[in-house]
Amino acid sequence: MRQGIKAGVVGAAGLALVLSGCASQRGGEDPTDGGTSAAEQTFTFAASSDPASLDPAFASDGETFRVARQMFEGLVGTVPGTADPAPLLAEEWEVSDDGLEYTFSLREGVTFHDDTPFNAEAVCFNFERWNNFEGIAQSESLSYYWGKVNGGFASSENAAMDGTGKYSSCEAPDELTAVITLSSPLPELVSALSLPAFSMQSPTALQEYGADDVTGSAEAPVLPTYATEHPTGTGPFVFTSWSPGEQVVLSANPDYWGEQGQITEVVFPIISDPTARRQALEAGEIDGYDLVGPADVEALAADGFQIVDRDAFNVLYLGMNQAIPELADIRVRQAIAHAVDKEALVAATLPEGTEVATNFVPPSVLGYNDEVTTYDYDPDLARDLLAQAGVSDLTINFTYPTDVSRPYMPTPEQVFERVAADLEEVGITVESTPLPWSPDYLDRIQGGADHGLHLLGWTGDYNDTYNFVGVFFGGPSSEWGFDNPELFDALSSARVAPTVEEQTALYEDVNAQIMEFLPGVPIAHPVPSLAFRPEVRDYPASPVQDEVYNVVSIEE
Numbered sequence: 185m186r187q188g189i190k191a192g193v194v195g196a197a198g199l200a201l202v203l204s205g206c207a208s209q210r211g212g213e214d215p216t217d218g219g220t221s222a223a224e225q226t227f228t229f230a231a232s233s234d235p236a237s238l239d240p241a242f243a244s245d246g247e248t249f250r251v252a253r254q255m256f257e258g259l260v261g262t263v264p265g266t267a268d269p270a271p272l273l274a275e276e277w278e279v280s281d282d283g284l285e286y287t288f289s290l291r292e293g294v295t296f297h298d299d300t301p302f303n304a305e306a307v308c309f310n311f312e313r314w315n316n317f318e319g320i321a322q323s324e325s326l327s328y329y330w331g332k333v334n335g336g337f338a339s340s341e342n343a344a345m346d347g348t349g350k351y352s353s354c355e356a357p358d359e360l361t362a363v364i365t366l367s368s369p370l371p372e373l374v375s376a377l378s379l380p381a382f383s384m385q386s387p388t389a390l391q392e393y394g395a396d397d398v399t400g401s402a403e404a405p406v407l408p409t410y411a412t413e414h415p416t417g418t419g420p421f422v423f424t425s426w427s428p429g430e431q432v433v434l435s436a437n438p439d440y441w442g443e444q445g446q447i448t449e450v451v452f453p454i455i456s457d458p459t460a461r462r463q464a465l466e467a468g469e470i471d472g473y474d475l476v477g478p479a480d481v482e483a484l485a486a487d488g489f490q491i492v493d494r495d496a497f498n499v500l501y502l503g504m505n506q507a508i509p510e511l512a513d514i515r516v517r518q519a520i521a522h523a524v525d526k527e528a529l530v531a532a533t534l535p536e537g538t539e540v541a542t543n544f545v546p547p548s549v550l551g552y553n554d555e556v557t558t559y560d561y562d563p564d565l566a567r568d569l570l571a572q573a574g575v576s577d578l579t580i581n582f583t584y585p586t587d588v589s590r591p592y593m594p595t596p597e598q599v600f601e602r603v604a605a606d607l608e609e610v611g612i613t614v615e616s617t618p619l620p621w622s623p624d625y626l627d628r629i630q631g632g633a634d635h636g637l638h639l640l641g642w643t644g645d646y647n648d649t650y651n652f653v654g655v656f657f658g659g660p661s662s663e664w665g666f667d668n669p670e671l672f673d674a675l676s677s678a679r680v681a682p683t684v685e686e687q688t689a690l691y692e693d694v695n696a697q698i699m700e701f702l703p704g705v706p707i708a709h710p711v712p713s714l715a716f717r718p719e720v721r722d723y724p725a726s727p728v729q730d731e732v733y734n735v736v737s738i739e740e
Contacts, residue, residue, distance in 0.1 A: 185246050185379075185643045185729070225738045226449040227720075230461045230473035232589045233622045234428050234454055239395060239411035240380040241314060242321070244328035245626065246591065246643065246729060249380040250474075253732050254434050254450055255297075256383030256417030259288055259307065259362075260374055262730045267497070267647040269375050273302065273384055273418065274362075283369035284352075290360040294441045296386035297422045304356030309387040311354040311364065313396070323402035324630035324662055329381035332655045333370070369680045371687075375646035378730065389416035402631035404623075420734035421450055429454055436734075445734040456587040458594060465489065465715055471738065472716035472723065475589035478535040481713050490716040496709040497548065497727045499541055499652065500534075500592040500641040502603060503704040507633040507665030510575055517702045519569035520637070521559035523610045524603055526707050528561075533598040534710045541706035543695050545652040549644070550684070551691025556699040566610040579613040581636035583628060588621035591712035591729075592641030599639055599707075629663050638663075643712075645728055649691045650679045657698060664703050671697055 231250065237243045240252035261272035271277075274288040294302040314330040315338045321327055322337055331337070336349035352367045366373070376382065389395070393410035400406035415423050420442065421434040432452040436444065453470065455461045458477040462484065464470045476484065476491070485491045504520065506512045526540045542558050545551065570576045584600040585593075593599055597618075604614045617635070619625045629638050640663075645651050650658070658675050660667050674697060678690035716723060721737045724730075 185244065185249060185645045224448040225446050226451060227447045227733050227736055227738065228451045228453065228470045228472075229733075230455045230464060230470045231432070231452040232454075232456055232458075232461070232473075232475055233587065235426075235432065236622055236626070237326075237407055237411045238413075238415040238423065238426065239385070239407070240383050241330070241385070242326040242398070242405075242407065242411060243381065245622075247622070250729065250731070251432055251434070251452060252380040252383060252415075252417075253419070253730060254421040255415055255419045255423060256380060256385065257419050258377050258379070258383045259290075260377040262378050262646075262726065262728060264724060265726065267375075267644065267726075267728045269378055269646070272378075277374065279374075283371065284366045286364040286366075286373065288362045288364070290362060291441065292360055294418050295439060296384075296389070296418055297416045297437060298386050298389050300386045300388040300416075302384060302418055303359045304362040305359075306384060306387050307362040308354035308356050309390075310382075310384055311351065313390065314382070315349060315351050317396065320398045320400065320402055320405055321396055323405070325402055325627045326398065326405055327381075328630070329376075329379055332658060333372075333376045333379075335659070371680060372646070372648040372650055375648050376651075378728075379645050383417055386416035389414055403627050403634075404631075405627065420444065420732060424449075440734070443734055446737045447733050450733050456589075458589050462715070465717065468717070471720050472714060474712070474714050475591060475594050476713040476715045477589075477594055478533070480715075481535065484715050488718055490718060490720065492714040492716070492723065492725050493537075494591070494712045494714070494725060494729075495548070495727050496537070496539065496546055496711045498592040498641060498643040498712070499544055499546060499709055500599070500639070500707045501541070501544065501704045502707060503629070503638045503640055503663060504702075505633065505635050505638070505663070505665040506703070508580070508636045510573075510578055510580065511636060512666070513573045513575075514702065515569045515573040516575060516578065518559065519566040519573070519610065520607065520612070521702060521705045522562045522569065523566040523606050523612070524705055524707070525561045525606055526705075529599065529602045529606075530708050533595055533602060534708055535594070535713060537711040539709045541708050542699070544656060544698060544704075544706050545649060545695065546644075546709045549649050549652060550688045551649045551653075551678070551695060553692045553695040556696050557702075558699070559702075559705070563606075563610050570611060576611055577613075578611070579615060580607075581617055582607075582614045583617040583619060583625070583635045583638045585621040585625040585639065586618045588625075590641060591643050592708075592710050593639060594710070594712075596639060603639070630661075632662055633665055643729065649687070650675070653691070653694060653698065654679060657703065666703060668701060671701060 235248035259274040263270045278287045334349040350366045350370045352365045355363045393414045394408045395410035397408040420440045424433040426432045434450040436448045461473045462480045504511045681687040
């Protein structure tokens with residue numbers, strides 16, 4: 185997720201069973217024990233930017249998913265406090281021995297916010313919707329996750345993605361049974377279904393409000409009214425209003441199937457500046473916020489505020505777009521890697537406990553390789569490599585986000601300034617392109633080739649190695665601008681290996697191959713922090729940010 189607990193690989197053998205129990209945090213032990221407490225409360229949690237969309241199928245960023253998780257639910261959730269899959273709208277599932285058929289037994293008595301029944305036909309409607317996105321809706325800036333996880337669409341103008349996805353069909357033999365059939369194994373499917381992008385949405389609302397009627401371009405999509413005014417899920421909160429640049433407001437779902445807690449209203453004020461978020465907390469204007477600036481953690485803790493750290497299940501990287509001819513030269517990419525003083529950057533701009541990165545996966549993820557090629561800080565070698573490439577006077581565009589904080593990059597401008605200064609030191613002229621995160625930045629990076637260097641990162645979405653390296657390098661991408669069939673094939677083979685041991689060995693080889701090819705520079709694995717008023721209780725901190733506020737309480 186564009187935005188820890190130990191991560192591993194869920195192999196096909198591990199999925200070929202009936203999984204039940206280990207309830208997701210969203211529902212209570214006894215869903216019939218509803219009702220709100222006498223002390224009803226508004227929970228105000230500051231967001232660092234607007235959501236990109238209120239339709240999570242058209243999003244890949246943390247702020248969108250933070251809001252979406254309150255309104256939407258998927259077939260699969262997570263075990264509280266972990267990245268492991270757990271039942272949610274599906275009470276259990278069974279996977280065939282060949283890994284091609286998934287039978288989901290659905291929760292009874294669930295309705296969408298518009299009173300449309302949640303049933304097997306609704307499940308199939310959503311799967312068919314994702315697979316049949318057309319035109320702009322297929323772009324990385326919109327249906328990022330379906331393209332990355334499934335690998336293609338039913339039809340596409342891009343011949344490489346035309347009918348090549350792993351999804352084959354969905355059938356509803358009865359109201360509470362949905363059968364998903366694949367054309368080839370996809371071992372991480374169950375874990376991937378915990379993503380908000382694969383939330384169940386009301387078929388009635390999707391059709392009524394033209395959810396797929398996206399206009400504009402991949403670089404600047406214009407969303408339909410469903411994605412701005414009518415999001416409709418099954419979750420514990422329903423949509424009230426969105427004032428772009430100001431706030432998103434949700435209210436408690438009176439008909440929620442699960443636990444209906446103390447919080448009757450959730451407000452997400454948009455506060456892009458980390459200092460302003462801290463001041464809002466200190467003034468009592470908000471109850472909490474994410475992405476606490478490294479310099480603020482100690483001071484807030486000393487003043488009695490609660491600080492919660494997530495494990496560093498993420499990576500910050502410097503991306504290099506090989507559609508730019510100079511960056512297609514490996515010597516230029518190596519020079520850039522040697523020019524960046526990662527140790528100094530981490531010490532100056534990132535939270536205490538942050539690790540310098542050598543892989544595009546954090547050390548906790550299976551397949552991490554201690555023996556990959558590294559590119560130590562060496563400005564003299566960087567200058568020599570540029571001279572060998574014949575570009576000692578290189579000028580390169582460097583795009584970076586503004587008005588945002590991410591778990592892997594709490595202060596983007598500071599990171600940009602450090603990297604740009606290192607590049608200038610070895611003779612690279614930087615042409616900076618600052619862009620606001622929402623909606624321009626991701627659309628620019630993922631929607632077209634008009635960028636050179638860029639800062640981005642990833643917080644793992646679920647317990648699988650492919651969710652890092654596969655999402656980045658599993659196929660051709662506008663972000664990276666290269667075609668490397670050998671790397672794509674290696675990732676594909678690792679993804680479907682039948683055992684964890686085989687997957688681990690193959691992913692270790694993949695990580696070595698990535699760092700030889702050097703599509704970008706992994707910089708760090710930062711430690712994200714949250715801060716809360718002392719009165720906030722039971723905040724469900726999650727390594728994958730699966731945090732739903734019906735379990736939060738406030739003691740006044």
